[in-house]
Amino acid sequence: MNSCDCNERDKDCQPPRPTTQREPFGRKQPRRRHRPIDESATGNGIHLQLFGGPVATVEGRVVALSPNEQSVLTLIFARASRRISRGEAIWLMWEADDKPGTRHRLRQLLHGIRKKAGQPAVSSEGDLLRPHPTATSDVQSFEACLARGALSEAARLASRRLGGTLARCPSREFEDWLSARHAGLTRKLGGVAAAAWDTSLEKIDWNAANDAADALVRVHTNDPSAIAKQIEARARVGRTAAAESSYADYLGTLSVDEESAPELVALIDRVRSLDLDPSGSGIRVVRDVPLVGRDEPLEIAREVLSGATSDRFERIVVHGEPGIGKSRFLEEVRRDAALGGFRCLTAQPVELEQAIGLNPIIDALREIDVQPHLDALGEPWKAVIASVLPEHATDGPPADIPPIQESSLSRRLMEAFWMLLDRIAANEPLLLIIDDIQWADPTTLALLRFIERRWASGTMVLLCALRPELVRENKPLQSFLDGVNPGHGTDIHLNELSDEDAKRLIRQVTGESLDEHGETYLRQLAGNHPFYLTELGKDHLSGRLHLPAHRLDAIPVPMSVQQIFEARIVHLSADAIRLASMLAVRARSMRLRELSEVTDRGLDECTDLVEALQKWHLVEVERDSVRISHELFRSTLYRRLSETRRALIHGRIALHLEATGSGDVVGELAIHYARAGESEKAVQFAQIAAQEALSTGAITAAAQYFEVVVTNTDDAAERANATGELGRTLHMDRQIERANAMLEVAAMRLRDVGNSHQARRMDIWRVEGLSELGALPVEDLVERLGVVKMEAEAEEDWEAGALGLDAELHLLNQVTDTLGIQQVFTAMQQLLGSARGAAACECHMGLAIQAILGDRTAGEMSARIAMELSDQLSAQYKLRARVRYLLVSVHSGTGYLPSSLTVLAEAVLLAKTSGDVVHRYFLEANQGVMDLDAGELDRAEQSFARADEVLGRRKLALPRLRQACNTGELELARGNFLAAQGHYQHALNLENEGTPQHLRFLAIAGVGLCGLELGDLREAKKMEAELAAWSKSWSTDPSTILVFIARLSARRGDLGEARRVLQEGLDRTKEDLPLAHLKLSIEIAARRYKLDARMTHQLLHSARDLAHSLCLPTRVRMLEREMERHPPGNA
DSSP, X not given: OOSSSOBTTBGGGSOOOOTTOOOOTXXXXXXXXXXXXXXXXXXXXXXXXXXXOOEEEETTEEEOOOHHHHHHHHHHHTTTTOOEEHHHHHHHHHSOXXXXXXXXHHHHHHHHHHXXXXXXXXXXXXTEEEEOTTOEEHXXXXXXXXXXXXXXXXXXXXXXXXXXXXXXXXXXXXXXXXXXXXXXXXXXXHHHHHHHHHHHHHHTOHHHHHHHHHHHHHHSTTOHHHHXXXXXHHHHTTOHHHHHHHHHHXXXXXXXXXXXXXXXXXXXXXXXXXXXXXXXXXXXXXXXXXXXXXXHHHHHHHHHHHHOOTXXXXXXXXXXXXXXXXXXXXXXXXXXXXXXXXXXEXXXXXXXXXXXXXXXXXXXXXXXXXXXXHHHHOTTHHXXXXXXXXXXOOSXXXXXXXXXXXXXXXXXXXXXXXXXXXXXXXXXXXEEEESSGGGSOHHHHHHHHHXXXXXXXXXXXXXXXXXXXXXXXXXXXXXXXXXXXXXXEEEEEOOOOOHXXXXXXXXXXXXXXXXXXXXHHHHHHHTTOHHHHHHHHHHHHHTOOOOOSSTTSOXXXXXXXXXXXXXXXXXXXXXXXXXXXXXXXXXXXXXXHHHHHHHTOOHHHXXXXXXXXXXXXXXXXXXXXXXXXXXXXXXXXXXXXXXXXHHHHHHXXXXXXXXXXXXXXXXXXXXXXXXXXXXXXXHHHHHHHHHHHHHTTOHHHHHHHHHHHHHHOOOHHHHHHHHXXXXXXXXXXXXXXXXXXXXXXXXXXXXXXXXXXXXXXXXXXXXXXXXXXXXXXHHHHHHHHHHHHHHXXXXXXXXXXXXXXXXXXXXXXXXXXXXXXXHHHHHHHHHTTTOOHHHHHHHHHHHHTHHHHTOHHHHHHHHHHHXXXXXXXXTOHHHHHHHHHHXXXXXXXXXXXXXXXXXXHHHHHHHHHHTOHHHHHXXXXXXXXXXXXXXXXXXXXXXXXXXXXXXXXXXXXXXXXHHHHHHHHHHHHHTOHHHHHHHHHHHHHTOOTTOOHHHHHHHHHHHHHHHHHTTOHHHHHHHHHHGGGOOOOOXXXXXXXXXXXXXXXXXXXXXXXXXXXXXXXXXXXXXXXXXHHHHHHHHHXXXXXXXXXXXXXXXXXXXXXXXXXXXXXXXHHHHHHHHHHSOXXXX
8 A cells, every 4th residue: 555646656646648659668767766755745735625615725725726736636535434336436437338538538537636736645555546645635724623523613513515515527427426415414414413312311411412402403404303403402401592583493494384393392482481580579690500410310300290180289398408419409400390391380488578468479470371271170169369469350340259267367368379279280290499498488388288288180290408507496487398299299409519520510600720739729618518519610711719828817708608607607606606716716626525625615505505506507417526617617717707806716716725735735826826917826836836847848837937937037057047948848849939929038137147157058049949930041040049048158168159050050951061060070070079968968069960961870870979978968858868869860771770760759758748839749750651661651650740749830931841751651652642742742842042952852743753643744853853952962861852753764765864863862772771772673673664674673671671670570471472473583
């Protein structure tokens, strides 16, 4: 099979020989050589639009083709990837036989297309023609859409006629074939859409059903059945206006004398009932809020509705706290019921109107025209109902109305409403919906119970919702709930969402603008409560939601959520509010005895107050431990307190904690005393808490405690030192922007108190921070370090000098300044004459980089010395972690050896203890790279996930860029080229002044390699041009870059150049980069690159031995399988 249409076996793309000239008889013609692809003409390939076409384009440029050229392309491309014989093409084009003359004519057309497009359009396989692999068409897109279920896009494509703009068809056979092909594609769409509709109904997925119905209507334009499906699906997803439009389009297709299908008339009437505005007297409709995680309760309600019979009164009671989604749930059930043929009446009583008798029933009846039903009832019932519905009173005194005694008024009224509802339900089933039924008046509840006991004719379902905490003291409601007829009542309890459903809701509200950490934070705040999640999501989008600096801080609570809590608080006594405020300030669980002591109340009194709070779901109790039930409520309470009251409560809690020694005493004491205004004690406990946090690697907590010292101390030296520690911990926590500002202030304050020794370290860390942000050119940062080094040398501060040189080395490595790096190595060697301890260790760590840059012997020796020195500095966890990471790095490719695994495990533990985020990240990321190189892709994914978790939401340019490259490499190894290309491109988007060149070139090669595999040669060529600046550095793994260059050369037909590139890589990586050598060996063997069987087997054998020596069992097994496939004897 040929990959292009220009070769010796496919003469269709060659210029036809003139028929008037013949070659001399018997002269053997020279065989044409295979010509490589003309890169200037390849680009992205030709694209043919057939629906509403044909239109041929190349890179957006329309190719002007003759009618016959358009027709022959339509023949070949309308079959998607299927082939057509030359004989069939000739017959359809000209209704002629397959003869030399007609073949010559076909060849002329194909050559003309190639010449005009400058691109190969058609490939041949013997006598068969098919679209060229680089060519695309909308028929291919149509088939792909059907395959992945993208029915809307497929329907959009098929809405236009296949070959619809052809000026003329070349033959009647062609015209018939084209019509049949279009009909076939349309039928295929209809079949897929019908199956999708059935599947959507089974899964109750109305969004998918909507797409399926739209596709069915495209296929069956005027079919009432298809239009009914479209109307129902649109209505069920809330697009009632679109449903009306569907019906209007259908009416427009009818002739003057033709009537609408009865089933469509009934359906559109039900749809129109959905848009009756029930606001004020009806149910609240919140259609802009998605309904998530309620599939099971909805299914229960649907079963009750579908099973309701003509002689039963069914009752569905929905229980749930405020904001849990009861109203949204009722609206969804109402929509289902209306589309299922129910007459729906809605009401929502409110607390202020609870004294108005029958108010919910009256509001519900005002949604429909009850006059015909009243007229059918006659007197005296019409007059009785008119007494509470004045708008339906008769003109003048009614005739023959029997006197109604006051004592019998209640029963007579109930009987009248019962008969009225019975009349309404006589023709169609009736659904009466009452939201917040806890606010219904006793007369309404009594009427409903009266009707329920006597119902014996039509179908009626009562759907109501209530708040459970308001039932206990509402005797009429309690009686109503207890009086349900056996077997006729269904209770549905709505609870908080599952984690997965909560994530779905957040993504629907925020449009997936939150990362995983942001989603988790929102769920922690909202407790998976749908209303809270929705409101917090909106606040996030508007920028009003911010992460609190400390656990005790209150977050800004949306006003809509505050109103829910305020509505509960008004039911509480002043003492209960004070107790809740104590819990809000404490911000964690308190035991009843602890509450009793802090509030100076007896245990019994505290217990009563806790029970009052518990009744309104404001606290949670586990045995004798009490805490605020929700962070949002805690924040609401905390913000309600005046500053004076807050300080008073913080002070009481601090005194209690200090006296009893309960809880995480030191840290909490620091915060509570600070907020109580007790500065001296706040500083005392904050210093202790900060050191404890540092010793366990809790860097974020340490920074908070140092901030307490900075803001509360009056001592200048203490403030300067604490500012420096705050800057350092923020730097380690990679809150870089805050850290840089604080380090600058710290350096100034430290110099003011005469501590230039520490000030120099602030300057160095700030340079590192500016580098991470890419804020300044490397040259400027090196110049700043030069000032620090000069000052350090003058004061014989050898450690600061070593730190400065180390920072400079990393800066110069980013821009591959080889000369500058060598000068730093020289300076480090000179400094070793004076440096001791940590300073000497820093110097040897810097010199160990020589192993990576070429001098392996010197580098490995320095790494071992650094390891020995670091072990003498037991308290310097960060330094010891860095040394171990470096030791594994300089021994490239040995990560899976037992000794390396031990060193890495020690490094991870030390990094966690030190708390330095970047070093923790690089250790996890390095583990992922090792797993990836070893072929352990699932383990690599887990390691990269842990690395990403370490970064959290921190916006760190270099780690983020490295993470994108690593994830791209993983997806590339899995063959997910589109996903891999996205990650590599993201890495390029993150590039800044400080981006290491080897990462930049890795991302460029990754984008190009994925483009090549996806058939995007234009992108591959563009990335090849970007790689022109690559200096063939062999200090880092070049395998991805070399594989890209080799495969692109092979795609051009130059296998010799591809093999040469890879062979050079093999030679240069054999000693220092064994894993790169292994990957290149696998590439050559897998793709062969003109290797014979013996050479392939030898290469695989060598690679297998290397993998075995590096303890890479997965690679060994893979290579042994390849060796079985390529035995040395096969030619």
